[in-house]
Each structure stands twice: as structure tokens, then as C-alpha cells.
Amino acid sequence: MTLTYPLFAILLAIFLSGCGSDKGGGGGTGSAATAALSSPAVANFEAVIAISAGYNSACALKSDGTIWCWGDNHSGQLGTNVSNSFSQYAVKVSGISTAVGVSVGTSFACASLSNGKVNCWGTGILGHGTNSSSTAPVEVAGISTATTAISVGHSHACVVLASGSIKCWGTAASGELGNGSFSGVDSCVVPNDCSFTPVTVSGISTAQSVSAGNNSTCALLADNSVRCWGLNSNGDLGTNNTVNASSPAAVAANSVTQLSTGKRYHTCVVDSGHSVLCWGFNRYAQLGTGTDIGPQTCGSYSCSMNDLPVSGINSATHVASGPSFTCALLADQTVKCWGINNYGEVGNQSSSGPDTCGFDKCAFNPTTVVGLMGVTALAAGTNFACAITTAKNVKCWGTIESYTFPTLAAISQNSNTTDLPLPTPDPAAASGPHLLVVSKVGNPYSPDSNGYAGTAGGSATSTPAAITCSNCNSTYAVLSHNTAVTLSTTLNPGTLSVAWGGDCAAAAGGTATVTMNGDKFCTMAHYNGTANFLATTNTKYNLTITKTGPGTGTVTSTTVPSSGTAINCGSVCSRAYPHHAAVNLTATPAVGSSFLRWAGNCGGTTATISIGLGANSICTAVFTSP
Known part of the structure; x- marks a missing residue:
């Protein structure tokens, strides 16, 4: 979850800017309203000169130097100053008008600018000196000379400078930064496992291009040879072995x-x-x-x-x-x-x-x-691909998030898109309280999507006492502003370990920590030594419903197809639904109240909406009173 400000502050900013939303589960074809933007005026998406695709989002560079993105925005990777569920239209990245290159990774994206600087946005290590996320572009530190190529991987990014050298930042444990070390100068999950700012790749001075992958990187040199470095457990580097490399290695x-x-x-x-x-x-x-x-x-x-x-x-x-x-x-x-x-x-x-x-x-x-x-x-x-045509428009195929493109779908843009102002913290909301959601997710170590259900699991508790979850799928607590929370798990018999994720940072002894300076969403994945616990096709995502505003009301749900437990919330609640489930939510105001709008990972002003679940999501119903 990537809320830069407390939840109600973002709700207020969205409300004041008159933002609408998509209905979840789209992919750039203009078949639903755009997430977190004013009512869309659909227009042809034209004058595209470069394109990049990531995990569940894509971005394109137009000839006027602007960047436009579509797809998943749970991590703020569309660069529109807010994080929300999805945009089926191409929407303009805020504050960029002189881009010369763009690259999209798993949950963040970067653009190189004509003045030599690089801007990044989304959730990840953005190169700006900390590991904090940003829903709007931030400047990468220490890069001010011209860049000739840029590439964003899973959790690291690299640029080629005009000098032919390469700089990278992000995770470092597999050697993906290429500076001769399997460690960084900063700490993300464990000590010295990443670098918040760019480091120079060793031994390369004639690079023409670079490509960052999962935890490895390859570069094309001026003599048309290739060097690769980083993770090599699957022959990733093409060096006739499976030994990780912290410095560039020659490829045949x-x-x-x-x-x-x-x-x-x-x-x-x-x-x-x-x-x-x-x-x-x-x-x-x-x-x-x-x-x-x-x-x-x-x-x-x-x-x-x-x-x-x-x-x-x-x-x-x-x-x-x-x-x-x-x-x-x-x-x-x-x-x-x-x-x-x-x-x-x-x-x-x-x-x-x-x-x-x-x-x-x-x-x-x-x-x-x-x-x-x-x-x-x-x-x-x-699970999708996109192409630029000779008409300088974009066509896509496959599936992005929970939306399957029609045959060679042409991307449309929202011509009402304007740079949204950064949210201004609301003094009342800045002091909390904040919502902490803890959910069990699929085993991240499982390499397959066999769909088998497993038996790994365990309970979760917290200090201070707020979270108690014994073999449950999800639970929540409301905590004061800046409360430091430590989460612990007791493993079921046969369960070997737990991996914490989301907004929680793994700590010693299988624990995790999180500071409640905003609403937080933490995940725990238990591992039983096999590859069959909640594998990809059997993964469920948690939909958490919250309510805010001076009014009151309830939220109910149905799913298409029928699956999971229906929501009937008079307060905060959370339910697990299968991957790609379409959940219909209806907000019903109590007597004397009225429904204002949806916020969080949902949006719009109609009481009934639909959200396609491709990730854990929080939807907030805003009720008001006369």
C-alpha cells in the first residue's frame, strides 16, 4: 500500500479535485471510467514514439515529451499523484513534459528527461535517497548528465549515461547492481541489501543499452558484445554456469x-x-x-x-x-x-x-x-504485450490485471487528464487513528501455478496487543498515529517459515515491524517446504471495506461468478476472494445520511460499483449527513 498521506487526507484531495474512477479490471481500451481522474473524455491515443510494459501496467512516451500510463495503480505506478485500483485509459504522468525515454518495472516506473535527469514513481527503491514510495515522479539523486537508455526491473533500475557508463540502484543481494558487491550501502529488508541512490557498474564504459530483469541485468556494448550480472540460478546470465555475478560477465x-x-x-x-x-x-x-x-x-x-x-x-x-x-x-x-x-x-x-x-x-x-x-x-x-503501429497508436493483446484485451485492442486516452495537485495533509487525519490490515497470501516461493491447496499456516499476534489471528485469512486493528507495531507468528506443525510483505518490513526471528503513520496493509505467507501452498491459480486476495465521513451506512457485496463470502459490513470488514474475481459493492446510507463517493482502491460516486481483484485492496465508502 502506497499512501503517502493518511487515508482521509487522500480522500479529501480526491473529493476536492472532483475525481472519478474506473470500475476495476481494465487495460487501456476505454471500456470503463478512468481511475482517480475526472469524468473521461475518450480520445484516440496518438503520437506515441516509445513504449514499455511492466508487471500489470504499461507506459508510453509521446512526441510532445509527456508520459502516459495505463493498468494497475495499486502501487502508484501510473504517476498520477494517487494510488487506486486501475485505469483502463492511458493517463498522463504528473509533471513530466520533457521525457526522452521511459521504462516500467514490477511496481514502479522511471523516465529519462531531456535535461539529463531521471524521474521515478510508484512503490520501490526510486533512487531518491530513501526507500519511500511516491505516487508522483521524484528525481533520482546524482544523475544530471544525459542518459541514453533506461531500464526498470523487478526491484532495481539502471541507466546508461552519455559517457557509456552505467549506474544502477535498488536491491543488491544478487549482484544486480553490478558494482562488484552482493551488498549495498543501505538497508531495505535486511542490513545492507540495497542502495537507495545510483552506484556505478564496474568495468563498463561503452554501453549502448541496458535491460534490467528480475534480479539480473544485461548491457549491450559498442562492439556489439553483451555483459550480464546478478542472479544466475536459472542460467540467467548466459555464462555457461549458475553462479551469481556481482560484476559484468561476458556472454558468448x-x-x-x-x-x-x-x-x-x-x-x-x-x-x-x-x-x-x-x-x-x-x-x-x-x-x-x-x-x-x-x-x-x-x-x-x-x-x-x-x-x-x-x-x-x-x-x-x-x-x-x-x-x-x-x-x-x-x-x-x-x-x-x-x-x-x-x-x-x-x-x-x-x-x-x-x-x-x-x-x-x-x-x-x-x-x-x-x-x-x-x-x-x-x-x-x-501476461500481455503492446505494440506501436505506423500510425503511432498502441495496440495490446493478452491479459493485464483481470482484464483480457479484445482482439488487438487499441488504447484510448482520457483527454481530461490534468496534473493533479499533491494531496495536502489534513490536520485532523494526520494524527490518526489508522487502519492496520494483516492478511495471509500465497506462498511466494512456489515456482508454479498448479492450483494445489496446501496446509502451511500459522497465527499472527502483535505488540502492542491489537492483532490476534489464529489460522485466519485476514484481520485488522485500528491504532493511534505513529504506533510502532511488531508482528509475530506461531507456525503450525510442518510449516517451516513465514515471509512478511506489503507495508511490513521483515525483522529478526520471523517478526515484522510497521509504523502507523498512515493506513497499512501487511501480508504473511507461510512456507511448508513444498511448492503447493496457495499457488498462483488458487491465490485469494483480500478486499477490505472501511467507511469514513460524518454519515453512516452499510456496504454489501455480490461476486461474479459467485465465490467467496459475501460482505455485509456495518463496520470495517475484510473478505478473501479468488484471483480475478469481480466483486460488486453497494453502499447503502443509513436514515439521515447520504452516500458521497468511493475512495481508496475504489472510486466513483455511484452507490454500486465493481472492482476486479488482482491484488489486496481497500475500498472506502464515504457517507455524509445534512
Whole structure:
């Protein structure tokens, strides 16, 4: 959760700016109202010259130097000064009008500006000297000379300077910063595991481009060779081994003209002969070799520690790597994709193969994106991809968050988008009280999406005493402003460990800490030593309902399809729903009160709304009285 100010302050700012909202679960096609913006005036999204896709959001650079983003905004990664559920339209990033480049990661994004500076926004290590998040762009420290390339990974980011050197910031434990160390100067989760400001990558002075992945990074040099560093457990670095590297290591691939590192352990490059070469993880056939097997095994899964040619590609001009699939732009301006296809990622207008990778659908060989022509640029997200066409507009396919794009959906923009003012703290709300929500989520160590339910678990308690949760899915407490909370867990028999997340920072002894300077959402994931506890397809997300304002009322819910426990809230409550569930919420004011609007991860002024759950969410009903 990324609320920079207390919840009611943001509600007040949203209310005063007359903001509307989307209804959840969209992806840039203009089929619902835009999140946290005034009533949308739908317009064609044109004059796009560059594009980048991340976990569940994407951003595009227009020829006028503005950045426009769409998709998930729970982490503030759309850069509109607020965090909310989703935007189905492209919305303008606040305060940027001179951008020359853009890159989107898992939960934050960055733009390089014409004056040489770099701005970042969202949730993560933004490079501005702390690990605090920001829903509006903030300036990265120590970069003032021209940058020629920028790339945001899972939890780190890198830029190429005009001098040919590279600077990176973010997590450092796997060596992804490339400065010769597996540690940083700052502390995010454990001591010295990250760097809040950019550090220089060692031994590189002729970089042309850089690509940041999950916990690894690769750079293309002026002599068309490639250097990679960071995590290498799945052959990520292409160095014929699985040893992590804290400094750039040479890759066998040469005569490379362009590269793309995926967010899940593989990299692909285009060479001077217009072939595509890939290496790394191959569990989902993302290497494009005609199989999801071998030639080597990394842990329990197939991989390649060296570059392999993608079958049937000999006219590529550009490649884009998602976490588990890859797409290539060909000389005839068509696109072919391969890898996982559970959500239509390969663009064959189907989510059923043509091949099978374990429990998942996939395409072993490059498959033509049906109906897509005149493409000039390409970007791949988690389960979706987008392309710029010769008309300088954007078309997408696959699934973003809980929304599946119609066939080659053209992105629309909200032409009413204006820079929203930063929220001004409300003196009454600044002193609290604040809401602390603790929820159990799926096992983060599970590498698969087999959908098996497991038995790992445990209880959660807090100091001071406020949270008591024995094998429950979610609980909450209301605490005073600036209360320092320590959360502890007692593991069930057979459960090995717990991973804390969300707004909680892991501490010694399996505990977690959080300071209540605003509303906080913490998660706990228990691990039982197997890969079957609440795996991805069985994941549930918690929807928490709160109410505010001088009036009173209740909130009830239905789901489509029917699943989970219905909400009937006279006070704060939380319910767990399956991934991608569409939850209809209805706010009913009590006698003498009236419903004003929704806020938090929901929005709008109609009493009944729908939210598509792709993450833990908090929705607040605002009631007023005469």
C-alpha cells in the first residue's frame, strides 16, 4: 500500500479535485471510467514514439515529451499523484513534459528527461535517497548528465549515461547492481541489501543499452558484445554456469544489435543476421527452441546456460521478453511470440495452447500475432504485450490485471487528464487513528501455478496487543498515529517459515515491524517446504471495506461468478476472494445520511460499483449527513 498521506487526507484531495474512477479490471481500451481522474473524455491515443510494459501496467512516451500510463495503480505506478485500483485509459504522468525515454518495472516506473535527469514513481527503491514510495515522479539523486537508455526491473533500475557508463540502484543481494558487491550501502529488508541512490557498474564504459530483469541485468556494448550480472540460478546470465555475478560477465552471444531481459530469468537478443538468441529459464518454452525441455536443468526446471537460436526467426529487428514469454518484431512489421499462453500472451486469439508446458498452456515455436501489421516498436508485460503501429497508436493483446484485451485492442486516452495537485495533509487525519490490515497470501516461493491447496499456516499476534489471528485469512486493528507495531507468528506443525510483505518490513526471528503513520496493509505467507501452498491459480486476495465521513451506512457485496463470502459490513470488514474475481459493492446510507463517493482502491460516486481483484485492496465508502 502506497499512501503517502493518511487515508482521509487522500480522500479529501480526491473529493476536492472532483475525481472519478474506473470500475476495476481494465487495460487501456476505454471500456470503463478512468481511475482517480475526472469524468473521461475518450480520445484516440496518438503520437506515441516509445513504449514499455511492466508487471500489470504499461507506459508510453509521446512526441510532445509527456508520459502516459495505463493498468494497475495499486502501487502508484501510473504517476498520477494517487494510488487506486486501475485505469483502463492511458493517463498522463504528473509533471513530466520533457521525457526522452521511459521504462516500467514490477511496481514502479522511471523516465529519462531531456535535461539529463531521471524521474521515478510508484512503490520501490526510486533512487531518491530513501526507500519511500511516491505516487508522483521524484528525481533520482546524482544523475544530471544525459542518459541514453533506461531500464526498470523487478526491484532495481539502471541507466546508461552519455559517457557509456552505467549506474544502477535498488536491491543488491544478487549482484544486480553490478558494482562488484552482493551488498549495498543501505538497508531495505535486511542490513545492507540495497542502495537507495545510483552506484556505478564496474568495468563498463561503452554501453549502448541496458535491460534490467528480475534480479539480473544485461548491457549491450559498442562492439556489439553483451555483459550480464546478478542472479544466475536459472542460467540467467548466459555464462555457461549458475553462479551469481556481482560484476559484468561476458556472454558468448556476439554481433548483437538489441537485447531484452525478461522479468523471470531469461534474456533474448537480436543479432546482426536478424536471428533471435535466448538463454535462461525454459519452464514455459520462452526460449523458443521448439520445446520446454533442456538442454540443461537448473534446479528442477529446464534451462539453457548458453544462448540458443529461436526456431524459424531470421528477419527480426527487435525482441521483447516478458517473464514467461517472448515476442519478436520482424522486418515485415509483423510480430511473432512464443512461451506461456494461459492468457493469450502469444496473440493467437486463444488461451489454449497450441502446446502444453506441464499444467500450463504455451507455444513451443514462434506464433504470429493474428491481425497485427505495421508495427514499429514492441513491449512485453507479465501476461500481455503492446505494440506501436505506423500510425503511432498502441495496440495490446493478452491479459493485464483481470482484464483480457479484445482482439488487438487499441488504447484510448482520457483527454481530461490534468496534473493533479499533491494531496495536502489534513490536520485532523494526520494524527490518526489508522487502519492496520494483516492478511495471509500465497506462498511466494512456489515456482508454479498448479492450483494445489496446501496446509502451511500459522497465527499472527502483535505488540502492542491489537492483532490476534489464529489460522485466519485476514484481520485488522485500528491504532493511534505513529504506533510502532511488531508482528509475530506461531507456525503450525510442518510449516517451516513465514515471509512478511506489503507495508511490513521483515525483522529478526520471523517478526515484522510497521509504523502507523498512515493506513497499512501487511501480508504473511507461510512456507511448508513444498511448492503447493496457495499457488498462483488458487491465490485469494483480500478486499477490505472501511467507511469514513460524518454519515453512516452499510456496504454489501455480490461476486461474479459467485465465490467467496459475501460482505455485509456495518463496520470495517475484510473478505478473501479468488484471483480475478469481480466483486460488486453497494453502499447503502443509513436514515439521515447520504452516500458521497468511493475512495481508496475504489472510486466513483455511484452507490454500486465493481472492482476486479488482482491484488489486496481497500475500498472506502464515504457517507455524509445534512
